[in-house]
Amino acid sequence: MSIEELSIGLEKPPTRLALEGAALFLDLDGTLAPIAERPEDVQPDPRRTNLLEALDKRLSGRLAVVSGRSLSEIDHILESRVTCVAAIHGLVRRDAQGVIGEAAPHPGLTAARAALRDFADGDSRLLVEDKALSLTLHYRQAPDRAPEAIDLAERLATVTGLTLQPGDMVVELRTPGASKGDSIRAFMTEAPFRGARPIFLGDDLTDEHGFFAVRQLGGYGVLVGPQRKTTAIYRMDSVETALSWLEAAR
Numbered sequence: 001m002s003i004e005e006l007s008i009g010l011e012k013p014p015t016r017l018a019l020e021g022a023a024l025f026l027d028l029d030g031t032l033a034p035i036a037e038r039p040e041d042v043q044p045d046p047r048r049t050n051l052l053e054a055l056d057k058r059l060s061g062r063l064a065v066v067s068g069r070s071l072s073e074i075d076h077i078l079e080s081r082v083t084c085v086a087a088i089h090g091l092v093r094r095d096a097q098g099v100i101g102e103a104a105p106h107p108g109l110t111a112a113r114a115a116l117r118d119f120a121d122g123d124s125r126l127l128v129e130d131k132a133l134s135l136t137l138h139y140r141q142a143p144d145r146a147p148e149a150i151d152l153a154e155r156l157a158t159v160t161g162l163t164l165q166p167g168d169m170v171v172e173l174r175t176p177g178a179s180k181g182d183s184i185r186a187f188m189t190e191a192p193f194r195g196a197r198p199i200f201l202g203d204d205l206t207d208e209h210g211f212f213a214v215r216q217l218g219g220y221g222v223l224v225g226p227q228r229k230t231t232a233i234y235r236m237d238s239v240e241t242a243l244s245w246l247e248a249a250r
Contacts, residue, residue, distance in 0.1 A: 013241075014222055014234040017249040019058050023196035023219075025184050025210065028067040028074060030203030031224045034239050035168065037141060039069070039129060044079050051247055053081045058249075061096055061192045066180045068165075068172065068206055070131045071100070086183030089165060089206060091133045091175055093183050095190060105133055106175040108160025116173075119152055134165070134174030143169070168204050181209030188217055201242055202232075 029035055032052075033042045056063040064084035067074055071087040071094065086093045091103040113130065116137050120126035125142035126149075128135060139149045146169075153171035157164035165172040178186075184200060187193045198219035200210045211221030211231040221232035224242045236242055 012234070013236050014220075014245070017199070017245060019055075019249050021197055022059065023062040023064075023188065023193045023198045024055060024059060025064050025066050025187070025198060025200040025214070027180075027200075027202035027204070027207050027210075027224075028065055028069060028077065030168065031201050031239065031242055032065075033077065035140075038127060039073070039138070042077055044077055047243070049079045049081055051243065052078060055246065055249070056082060062196050064184075064187050064193075066090070066183055066200070066202075066210055068136075068167070068204075084187060086178075086180060086187075088131055088133050089172075089174065090178035090180050090183035093178070093186065095187070096192060103133055103175050103177045106160070106162055108156075108162045109133075109135060109173075109175070112156045112160050112162055112173050115152065115156055119149070134172055136167075136170050136172040138170050140169035165206055167206050179209040180207060181213030184210055184213045185217070200232075207232075 026032055029042065032048055036042050063082060064086065065074055065082050066086040068089050069087060071085060071092050074085050074087055083098060084094065084096055094100045112135055116128045116135055120128050123142060126145060127138040129138060137149050137153065139145050149171055153164055153173060156173055162173040163176045165174055184198060188198055198214040198217050200214045201222045201224055202210055203224040208231055214221050215231060220234060223230050223232035223235040227235060236245060
């Protein structure tokens with residue numbers, strides 16, 4: 001069964017989160033932090049840091065952040081309070097013991113890097129983010145360039161063999177490999193996650209593999225943001241709603 005075959009209409013928002021027996025997987029941008037004009041604009045926040053620290057303790061370590069950001073960015077924003085992290089959509093994963101596994105960079109990144117930088121050159125509204133294992137072209141400040149950006153990314157994916165990862169006002173070309181769903185499945189085979197019920201909160205198209213994985217594993221996904229076709233079962237309106245829901249967990 002594919003992700004597309006599982007796509008359904010959204011139900012009501014989830015009831016209060018019960019932490020007993022749960023494993024919690026959380027996206028970062030658009031879920032724990034509002035989307036910013038530039039990636040570097042997202043900085044540590046005491047409320048978020050304190051919340052994650054409390055949840056990790058109450059869940060006995062069954063908490064992981066699963067994000068498209070690099071591991072160093074995640075640790076900076078979350079002030080190193082979360083040990084278990086899947087970064088760059090799963091290409092880098094740090095387990096509960098602090099052991100880091102990382103994919104090898106794809107050789108196609110070199111050509112893609114040059115092409116994306118050439119495309120963005122001269123337009124300060126465009127940003128190319130280099131995460132070593134992937135390249136992200138941000139066009140949030142230049143929506144008029146979206147068709148060009150998407151077309152370029154599609155052509156580069158075809159030529160280089162890189163995986164095209166579309167997102168919210170971004171296109172990403174990444175080393176083929178693990179997805180967010182693969183990372184969640186990997187965590188769920190290990191202590192302390194093994195045997196728990198997985199719950200995943202995310203906002204973007206990049207989170208659909210995670211929503212699909214937790215459903216297969218007997219849990220559920222929660223879409224944060226506007227209603228759309230999704231494999232998540234529940235939805236909540238905003239980052240603020242998500243933070244409040246997590247704070248009310250029992």
